[in-house]
Amino acid sequence: xxxxxxxxxxxxxxxxxxxxxxxxxxxxxxxxxxxxxxxxxxxxxxxxxxxxxxxxxxxxxxxxxxxxxxxxxxxxxxxxxxxxxxxxxxxxxxxxxxxxxxxxxxxxxxxxxxxxxxxxxxxxxxxxxxxxxxxxxxxxxxxxxxxxxxxxxxxxxxxxxxxxxxxxxxxxxxxxxxxxxxxxxxxxxxxxxxxxxxxxxxxxxxxxxxxxxxxxxxxxxxxxxxxxxxxxxxxxxxxxxxxxxxxxxxxxxxxxxxxxxxxxxxxxxxxxxxxxxxxxxx
Numbered sequence: 334x335x336x337x338x339x340x341x342x343x344x345x346x347x348x349x350x351x352x353x354x355x356x357x358x359x360x361x362x363x364x365x366x367x368x369x370x371x372x373x374x375x376x377x378x379x380x381x382x383x384x385x386x387x388x389x390x391x392x393x394x395x396x397x398x399x400x401x402x403x404x405x406x407x408x409x410x411x412x413x414x415x416x417x418x419x420x421x422x423x424x425x426x427x428x429x430x431x432x433x434x435x436x437x438x439x440x441x442x443x444x445x446x447x448x449x450x451x452x453x454x455x456x457x458x459x460x461x462x463x464x465x466x467x468x469x470x471x472x473x474x475x476x477x478x479x480x481x482x483x484x485x486x487x488x489x490x491x492x493x494x495x496x497x498x499x500x501x502x503x504x505x506x507x508x509x510x511x512x513x514x515x516x517x518x519x520x521x522x523x524x525x526x527x528x529x530x531x532x533x534x535x536x537x538x539x540x541x542x543x544x545x546x547x548x549x550x551x552x553x554x555x556x557x558x559x560x561x562x563x564x565x566x567x568x569x570x571x572x573x574x575x576x577x578x579x580x581x582x583x584x585x586x587x588x589x590x591x592x593x594x595x596x597x598x599x600x601x602x603x604x605x606x607x608x609x610x611x612x613x614x615x
Protein backbone atom coordinates (compact mmCIF):
# COMPACT_ATOMS: atom_id res chain seq x y z
CA UNK A 334 0.00 0.00 0.00
CA UNK A 335 1.50 3.36 -1.05
CA UNK A 336 1.55 6.57 0.92
CA UNK A 337 -1.51 7.98 -0.86
CA UNK A 338 -3.68 5.00 0.04
CA UNK A 339 -2.52 5.21 3.65
CA UNK A 340 -3.50 8.84 3.75
CA UNK A 341 -6.98 8.09 2.41
CA UNK A 342 -7.39 5.32 4.96
CA UNK A 343 -6.29 7.61 7.80
CA UNK A 344 -8.75 10.30 6.61
CA UNK A 345 -11.64 7.80 6.60
CA UNK A 346 -10.76 6.69 10.13
CA UNK A 347 -10.56 10.30 11.28
CA UNK A 348 -13.94 11.11 9.68
CA UNK A 349 -15.58 8.11 11.35
CA UNK A 350 -14.05 9.11 14.68
CA UNK A 351 -15.30 12.68 14.25
CA UNK A 352 -18.79 11.44 13.38
CA UNK A 353 -18.85 9.27 16.49
CA UNK A 354 -17.63 12.14 18.65
CA UNK A 355 -20.18 14.53 17.16
CA UNK A 356 -22.91 11.92 17.65
CA UNK A 357 -21.97 11.43 21.29
CA UNK A 358 -21.92 15.21 21.85
CA UNK A 359 -25.33 15.57 20.20
CA UNK A 360 -26.80 12.76 22.29
CA UNK A 361 -25.39 14.26 25.47
CA UNK A 362 -26.74 17.69 24.52
CA UNK A 363 -30.19 16.32 23.74
CA UNK A 364 -30.17 14.30 26.94
CA UNK A 365 -29.25 17.40 28.94
CA UNK A 366 -32.00 19.44 27.22
CA UNK A 367 -34.65 16.79 27.94
CA UNK A 368 -33.40 16.43 31.51
CA UNK A 369 -33.65 20.18 32.15
CA UNK A 370 -37.07 20.33 30.52
CA UNK A 371 -38.33 17.48 32.70
CA UNK A 372 -36.86 19.16 35.77
CA UNK A 373 -38.60 22.43 34.94
CA UNK A 374 -41.92 20.64 34.32
CA UNK A 375 -41.54 18.77 37.60
CA UNK A 376 -41.00 22.05 39.44
CA UNK A 377 -44.05 23.52 37.72
CA UNK A 378 -46.13 20.49 38.71
CA UNK A 379 -44.91 20.74 42.31
CA UNK A 380 -45.76 24.45 42.40
CA UNK A 381 -49.20 23.82 40.88
CA UNK A 382 -49.88 20.92 43.23
CA UNK A 383 -48.86 23.00 46.23
CA UNK A 384 -50.91 25.94 44.96
CA UNK A 385 -53.92 23.69 44.43
CA UNK A 386 -53.60 22.28 47.95
CA UNK A 387 -53.34 25.77 49.42
CA UNK A 388 -56.31 26.93 47.35
CA UNK A 389 -58.31 23.87 48.45
CA UNK A 390 -57.52 24.53 52.09
CA UNK A 391 -58.47 28.21 51.70
CA UNK A 392 -61.67 27.23 49.91
CA UNK A 393 -62.59 24.75 52.66
CA UNK A 394 -61.90 27.41 55.29
CA UNK A 395 -63.91 29.98 53.33
CA UNK A 396 -66.84 27.57 53.18
CA UNK A 397 -66.75 27.36 56.95
CA UNK A 398 -66.66 31.12 57.37
CA UNK A 399 -68.81 32.45 54.54
CA UNK A 400 -70.79 29.70 52.84
CA UNK A 401 -73.53 27.25 53.67
CA UNK A 402 -74.14 28.94 57.00
CA UNK A 403 -77.54 27.27 57.25
CA UNK A 404 -75.62 24.03 57.79
CA UNK A 405 -73.68 25.53 60.70
CA UNK A 406 -76.16 27.61 62.63
CA UNK A 407 -79.87 27.77 63.35
CA UNK A 408 -82.35 30.27 64.72
CA UNK A 409 -84.71 27.49 65.83
CA UNK A 410 -85.44 27.39 69.57
CA UNK A 411 -83.86 24.72 71.77
CA UNK A 412 -85.90 21.67 72.67
CA UNK A 413 -87.54 18.82 70.81
CA UNK A 414 -87.67 19.22 67.04
CA UNK A 415 -90.52 17.39 65.25
CA UNK A 416 -90.77 18.53 61.61
CA UNK A 417 -93.39 15.87 60.85
CA UNK A 418 -95.84 17.74 63.09
CA UNK A 419 -95.63 20.94 61.07
CA UNK A 420 -98.56 21.40 58.69
CA UNK A 421 -97.48 21.57 55.06
CA UNK A 422 -99.29 24.12 52.93
CA UNK A 423 -97.57 23.43 49.61
CA UNK A 424 -99.14 20.02 49.04
CA UNK A 425 -95.69 18.42 48.75
CA UNK A 426 -94.14 15.45 50.49
CA UNK A 427 -90.66 15.53 52.05
CA UNK A 428 -88.36 12.74 53.19
CA UNK A 429 -85.42 13.45 55.48
CA UNK A 430 -82.79 10.72 55.20
CA UNK A 431 -80.81 10.54 58.45
CA UNK A 432 -77.83 8.35 59.30
CA UNK A 433 -76.57 7.66 62.83
CA UNK A 434 -73.36 6.24 64.34
CA UNK A 435 -70.83 7.24 61.68
CA UNK A 436 -68.58 8.06 60.18
CA UNK A 437 -67.20 4.69 59.11
CA UNK A 438 -65.97 2.85 56.04
CA UNK A 439 -69.60 2.75 54.86
CA UNK A 440 -70.05 6.52 54.96
CA UNK A 441 -68.20 7.21 51.73
CA UNK A 442 -70.26 4.55 49.93
CA UNK A 443 -73.43 6.26 51.14
CA UNK A 444 -72.12 9.67 50.06
CA UNK A 445 -71.45 8.29 46.59
CA UNK A 446 -75.02 6.98 46.31
CA UNK A 447 -76.44 10.28 47.53
CA UNK A 448 -74.34 12.21 45.01
CA UNK A 449 -75.38 9.90 42.18
CA UNK A 450 -79.02 10.67 43.04
CA UNK A 451 -78.46 14.40 43.71
CA UNK A 452 -79.72 14.03 47.29
CA UNK A 453 -78.48 15.52 50.54
CA UNK A 454 -78.94 13.87 53.94
CA UNK A 455 -78.37 14.52 57.63
CA UNK A 456 -75.64 12.61 59.50
CA UNK A 457 -75.56 12.33 63.30
CA UNK A 458 -71.94 11.64 64.17
CA UNK A 459 -70.42 9.93 67.18
CA UNK A 460 -67.56 12.13 68.37
CA UNK A 461 -64.97 9.39 68.78
CA UNK A 462 -65.72 8.15 65.24
CA UNK A 463 -65.45 11.68 63.89
CA UNK A 464 -61.98 11.94 65.42
CA UNK A 465 -60.94 8.72 63.69
CA UNK A 466 -62.48 9.56 60.30
CA UNK A 467 -62.15 13.35 60.28
CA UNK A 468 -61.52 13.29 56.52
CA UNK A 469 -65.01 11.85 56.02
CA UNK A 470 -66.50 14.57 58.23
CA UNK A 471 -64.94 17.14 55.89
CA UNK A 472 -66.18 15.21 52.87
CA UNK A 473 -69.71 15.16 54.25
CA UNK A 474 -69.59 18.89 54.76
CA UNK A 475 -68.04 19.57 51.34
CA UNK A 476 -70.81 17.49 49.74
CA UNK A 477 -73.44 19.69 51.39
CA UNK A 478 -74.70 17.22 53.98
CA UNK A 479 -75.93 18.42 57.38
CA UNK A 480 -73.86 17.23 60.33
CA UNK A 481 -75.52 16.65 63.68
CA UNK A 482 -74.35 15.49 67.11
CA UNK A 483 -74.84 11.91 68.35
CA UNK A 484 -72.77 12.34 71.55
CA UNK A 485 -69.09 11.55 71.89
CA UNK A 486 -69.24 8.04 73.38
CA UNK A 487 -72.76 6.81 72.47
CA UNK A 488 -73.85 5.52 75.89
CA UNK A 489 -77.25 3.81 75.60
CA UNK A 490 -77.90 3.01 79.26
CA UNK A 491 -78.50 6.59 80.48
CA UNK A 492 -77.27 5.56 83.92
CA UNK A 493 -75.20 8.72 84.20
CA UNK A 494 -76.48 12.03 85.48
CA UNK A 495 -78.10 14.41 82.96
CA UNK A 496 -75.19 16.82 83.38
CA UNK A 497 -72.75 14.04 82.48
CA UNK A 498 -74.81 13.32 79.37
CA UNK A 499 -74.60 17.00 78.38
CA UNK A 500 -70.85 16.92 78.94
CA UNK A 501 -70.68 14.04 76.47
CA UNK A 502 -72.77 16.00 73.97
CA UNK A 503 -70.55 19.05 74.46
CA UNK A 504 -67.45 16.93 73.91
CA UNK A 505 -68.82 15.76 70.55
CA UNK A 506 -69.66 19.37 69.67
CA UNK A 507 -66.05 20.39 70.37
CA UNK A 508 -64.74 17.57 68.18
CA UNK A 509 -66.95 18.72 65.28
CA UNK A 510 -65.77 22.31 65.77
CA UNK A 511 -62.14 21.18 65.75
CA UNK A 512 -62.73 19.56 62.35
CA UNK A 513 -65.15 21.99 60.71
CA UNK A 514 -64.13 25.24 62.36
CA UNK A 515 -65.36 27.19 65.34
CA UNK A 516 -68.24 28.65 63.32
CA UNK A 517 -69.96 25.26 63.50
CA UNK A 518 -72.80 25.77 66.00
CA UNK A 519 -75.79 23.84 64.67
CA UNK A 520 -76.47 22.28 68.10
CA UNK A 521 -78.71 19.60 66.62
CA UNK A 522 -78.60 16.34 68.59
CA UNK A 523 -80.03 12.86 68.31
CA UNK A 524 -79.94 10.93 71.56
CA UNK A 525 -78.46 7.41 71.29
CA UNK A 526 -81.54 5.18 71.01
CA UNK A 527 -83.79 8.24 70.80
CA UNK A 528 -85.07 10.60 73.48
CA UNK A 529 -88.34 8.72 74.09
CA UNK A 530 -90.00 7.96 77.42
CA UNK A 531 -90.42 9.46 80.87
CA UNK A 532 -87.06 8.10 82.05
CA UNK A 533 -85.26 10.50 79.75
CA UNK A 534 -87.30 13.58 80.70
CA UNK A 535 -84.44 14.96 82.87
CA UNK A 536 -82.04 14.45 79.96
CA UNK A 537 -84.38 16.23 77.54
CA UNK A 538 -84.69 19.11 79.99
CA UNK A 539 -80.91 19.29 80.35
CA UNK A 540 -80.43 19.35 76.59
CA UNK A 541 -82.99 22.13 76.20
CA UNK A 542 -81.39 24.12 79.01
CA UNK A 543 -77.97 23.72 77.33
CA UNK A 544 -79.37 25.22 74.12
CA UNK A 545 -79.60 22.03 72.05
CA UNK A 546 -82.38 20.92 69.75
CA UNK A 547 -82.95 17.18 69.70
CA UNK A 548 -84.83 15.06 67.20
CA UNK A 549 -86.12 11.50 67.00
CA UNK A 550 -87.76 9.96 63.90
CA UNK A 551 -91.16 8.87 62.63
CA UNK A 552 -89.94 6.35 60.04
CA UNK A 553 -87.20 3.73 59.90
CA UNK A 554 -85.79 0.78 57.99
CA UNK A 555 -85.07 -1.24 61.14
CA UNK A 556 -81.31 -1.60 60.60
CA UNK A 557 -80.77 -0.98 64.32
CA UNK A 558 -82.27 -4.41 65.04
CA UNK A 559 -79.21 -6.41 63.98
CA UNK A 560 -76.28 -6.87 61.64
CA UNK A 561 -76.59 -7.78 57.96
CA UNK A 562 -80.38 -7.80 57.94
CA UNK A 563 -81.60 -8.76 54.48
CA UNK A 564 -82.21 -5.88 52.09
CA UNK A 565 -85.74 -7.17 51.59
CA UNK A 566 -86.40 -6.83 55.35
CA UNK A 567 -85.15 -3.24 55.39
CA UNK A 568 -87.34 -2.33 52.42
CA UNK A 569 -90.35 -4.05 53.98
CA UNK A 570 -89.88 -2.00 57.17
CA UNK A 571 -89.64 1.20 55.16
CA UNK A 572 -92.89 0.46 53.33
CA UNK A 573 -94.60 -0.40 56.60
CA UNK A 574 -93.63 2.82 58.40
CA UNK A 575 -93.66 5.41 55.59
CA UNK A 576 -96.83 7.47 56.02
CA UNK A 577 -97.75 11.14 55.88
CA UNK A 578 -96.29 14.04 53.96
CA UNK A 579 -93.17 14.44 56.15
CA UNK A 580 -90.97 11.51 57.17
CA UNK A 581 -87.70 11.53 59.12
CA UNK A 582 -86.14 8.17 58.35
CA UNK A 583 -83.72 6.54 60.79
CA UNK A 584 -80.81 4.65 59.21
CA UNK A 585 -77.23 3.91 60.22
CA UNK A 586 -73.85 4.28 58.52
CA UNK A 587 -71.88 2.30 61.11
CA UNK A 588 -69.23 -0.05 59.76
CA UNK A 589 -71.38 -3.17 60.25
CA UNK A 590 -74.39 -1.83 58.34
CA UNK A 591 -73.41 -3.13 54.91
CA UNK A 592 -76.95 -4.03 53.87
CA UNK A 593 -78.09 -0.48 54.59
CA UNK A 594 -75.68 0.64 51.89
CA UNK A 595 -76.99 -2.05 49.56
CA UNK A 596 -80.61 -1.08 50.22
CA UNK A 597 -80.16 2.69 49.86
CA UNK A 598 -80.67 2.96 46.06
CA UNK A 599 -83.95 1.02 46.36
CA UNK A 600 -85.00 3.14 49.36
CA UNK A 601 -84.50 6.29 47.31
CA UNK A 602 -86.36 4.80 44.34
CA UNK A 603 -89.32 3.77 46.51
CA UNK A 604 -89.62 7.18 48.13
CA UNK A 605 -89.51 8.91 44.76
CA UNK A 606 -92.24 6.64 43.43
CA UNK A 607 -94.31 7.63 46.46
CA UNK A 608 -93.90 11.29 45.51
CA UNK A 609 -91.36 12.37 48.14
CA UNK A 610 -88.75 15.04 47.61
CA UNK A 611 -85.64 15.06 49.77
CA UNK A 612 -84.32 17.65 52.19
CA UNK A 613 -81.93 18.02 55.12
CA UNK A 614 -82.79 18.91 58.70
CA UNK A 615 -82.08 22.51 59.57
